[in-house]
Amino acid sequence: MSQPTTPPAEGITRRDMFKGLGATLGLAAYAKALAPLTEWKPFESVEDFLQKHYSELSAVDLEVVLKRIEKDTKKQYGADVQVSADRPQPGVKFGYALNLSICIGCRKCAEACHKENNHDRPSHQSYIRVLEMSNGSLDLEKGNAHYDHPVPAKDKFYMPIQCQQCDHPPCVDVCPVEATWKEPDGIVVVDYNWCIGCRYCEAACPYHARRFNWSKPQIPAAEINPVQGYLSNRIRPQGVMEKCTFCLHRTRNGKLPACLEACPTGARVFGNLLDPDSEIRWVLQNKRVFVLKEELGTKPQFFYFFDA
Amino acid sequence: MPESATTVPSGAAEFWRQYPRFLARVLWEAFDGSRLFYAWMTLLTAVFLVGANAWAVQVRDGLAVTAMSDHVSWGLYIANFTFLVGLAAGGVMMVIPAYLYHDEEMHDVVIIGELLAVAAIVMAIMFVTVDLGRPDRFWHLIPPFGRFNFPVSMLTWDVLVLNGYLLLNLHICGYLLYMRFIGRKPNPKWYVPFVFLSIVWAISIHTVTAFLYCGLGGRPFWNTALLAPRFLASAFVSGPAFIIIAIQIVRRVIHSDFGEGPIRTLLNIMRVTILINLLMVGSEVFVEFYTGGSHTSAAHYLYFGLHGHNALVPWIWSSVVMTVIAAGLLLSPRAVADRRLLNLACVLAFAGIWIEKGMGLIIPGFIPSTLHEVVEYLPSVMEWKITAGIWALGFMIYTVAIKVTINVMGAGRRHFSVLPPEA
Secondary structure, three states: OOOOOOOOOOOOOHHHHHHHHHHHHHHHHHHHHHHHHHHOOOOOOHHHHHOOOHHHOOHHHHHHHHHHHHHHHHHHHOOOOEEEOOOOOOOOOEEEEEEOOOOOOOOHHHHHHHHHOOOOOOOOOOOOEEEEEEOOOOOHHHOEOOOOOOOOOOOEEEEEEOOOOOOOOHHHHHOOOOOEEEOOOOOEEEOOOOOOOOOHHHHHOOOOOEEEOOOOOOOOHHHOOOEEEOOOOOOOOOOOEEEOOOOHHHHOOOOOOHHHHHOOOOOEEEEEOOOOOOHHHHHHHHOEEEOOOHHHOOOOOEEEEEOO | OOOOHHHOOOOHHHHHOOHHHHHHHHHHHHHOOOHHHHHHHHHHHHHHHHHHHHHHHHHHHOHHHOOOOOOOOOOHHHHHHHHHHHHHHHHHHHHHHHHHOOOHHHHHHHHHHHHHHHHHHHHHHHHHHHHOOOHHHHHHHOOOOOOOOOOOOHHHHHHHHHHHHHHHHHHHHHHHHHHHHOOOOOOHHHOHHHHHHHHHHHHHHHHHHHHHHHOOOOOOOOOOOOHHHHHHHHHHHHHHHHHHHHHHHHHHHOOOOOOHHHHHHHHHHHHHHHHHHHHHHHHHHHHHHHHOOHHHHHHHHHHHOEOOEOOOHHHHHHHHHHHHHHHHHHHOOHHHHOHHHHHHHHHHHHHHHHHHHOHHHHHHHHOOOOOOOOOOOOOOHHHHHHHHHHHHHHHHHHHHHHHHHHHHOOOOOOOOOOOOOOO
16 A cells, blocks of 8 residues: 555645646536436436335326326326327227238328327328238338329339237347336237337337337327327327327227228228137138248237238 | 344444444545545436436426337336346455455456456446336335235346345445454355355346246247356446456455456456357347248347337447457457457457347347338437436446545555455
8 A cells, every 4th residue: 555545645736736727627527528418308206216016006106197298288288188098998909900902001000100199290191001012022121112103103112011910029128227018909019108118129029010219209289189098099208119009099998990991992901819709710610821920939919911 | 344243143233333434434535535426426326317307308298208209118227237137246256266266366356356246236227217117116016015916027036136246245345344344354244145146146146137038928039048158148248248348357456466366366357257158149140041031030130220219320330340349359269368449349349248148139029010011210319318327327336435445454555356355
């Protein structure tokens, strides 16, 4: 121990003065550098920050949370909204099928999704991407999501892709905090108030079904869909993942998904896979159906078929 | 450092009595030194502050300030994270010869590798943290308040092994240094088992980090069993490369000539590992390009560009050229005698692997996307600032740690081993 552990007490030297000056300037620089953090408002209240995982909320807790979200939406976006937390119905497992022979690639479904689910306006976000494919190949690599011409084009067919609500969802497995899970009615959901935004699920999903909120979503108050679900279309916070939920705030109340209602050709078939008399069951039994990337073992509950 | 009071049954109070003074000394060492030290630390602080400011803006405005997108959803941060986990694991290549083969000279410098592991892990953890969309929700990971998706999520494994490795190395370095500080002989019981554990643990951190990527069936570029072995081989190049340079800098600062033997040992290790790494890269390239098919489009994009998009092509070819030149230089007999040649080889190997295991590994995993769209990615200025800031902080931690070690053990000593000679 050749050096003293404290500076020698011989009055203030020039060196000490320089050090003091340096330390002061250094602290000021730190304060200045980190100043933007003071403008960061990740949560509106302490209750928001301390909110428990969705599955741990009691009925009373949940009621308080929903009211708080409604209040915060009013404050931040100036819109009066009703946020509900509809539970899955027993005996229901949702499935979706899409008729590739009929789809004309008009992207009405993607547009309806954009509005229904309160997506960010500037980025024109939607849970649905429509690929224009060339006849003779199902190779996604030959698809094009950026076509810009009247549809349907000659020798093309169209393939809308959204969350496949897999029975073995890789996105759920990888989440480090259980912020995403598969509900009993088959829908994979995200607790937007629990997600930490690591985007591992986005890397794990083979269908490009997940979206990240790179910034705070912007929607004019007049365009906000006020009928909202906690696990579905309420306005998402900045920095969390989101995804298609088959419009569970509609479908759990007996309605159809917005993308289906918007489809002008009737290419989309939605229903309860557990109901033997449902239309979706009829399609699965009578059409030649396939799923995307079957070899990955994800067991999609979204099916494609051709009429002919 | 983290041991409990029960570690020394006879006079635990006596053992801990000087601990506050030890901490004060460490703090003092961090803020006092020569003019060169001040200049270096001021420069690093300035770079760190630029990064801290960029991060504060990113947290406020969202990750939209980065160049990442829903197509390329991980970028420069996760690339650096992956590389740094390797650097941390590579630090252990000092420990294996020292303890497994009783290399006496290696004992003298083994702490240089262990402190590198500490600095690299801290940086790796910071890179993951700045990548989070919601750092305020970090506590969601921590039981019992949070929900830890263990053992299903590989990310939870990574959290455990990285923090475990950090604690292990802090304990080993902290214990040995403190014993030296109070002038007592270290008790092998309190560090040797941890040293052996750290060897196994070093392998585990990089294996688990590889499993993060190669376990994803939807990303064919990563979905290869060769990924974990490749990670280890490249880690055992970049780690020794850094340490060879670090030894020489420390030597110059304290006017000593220790470390010749360790440098030769590390050179010998690199001669093997750099070839194994090249062999594995070549093997992957063969499988990708000979087989063909749509699964190879990511490799095609990386090496030759795809549909006119070729942002990564200059990166990966610089990496290939640097690694091949480094391998040639290392294998040349002159590398043993000619320090400039060796240093050049180390710098080239380090930079080559930083690209190969960083941008060259992470980005092609996302290009083309899972729906086969090609959306390119090059880091934004904000990402570069934050990245530089974290590296600056890592260098600060490493500088102070090495300085404390040297001074606690007495400057000007020929060796600065923290171990007694017979250990």
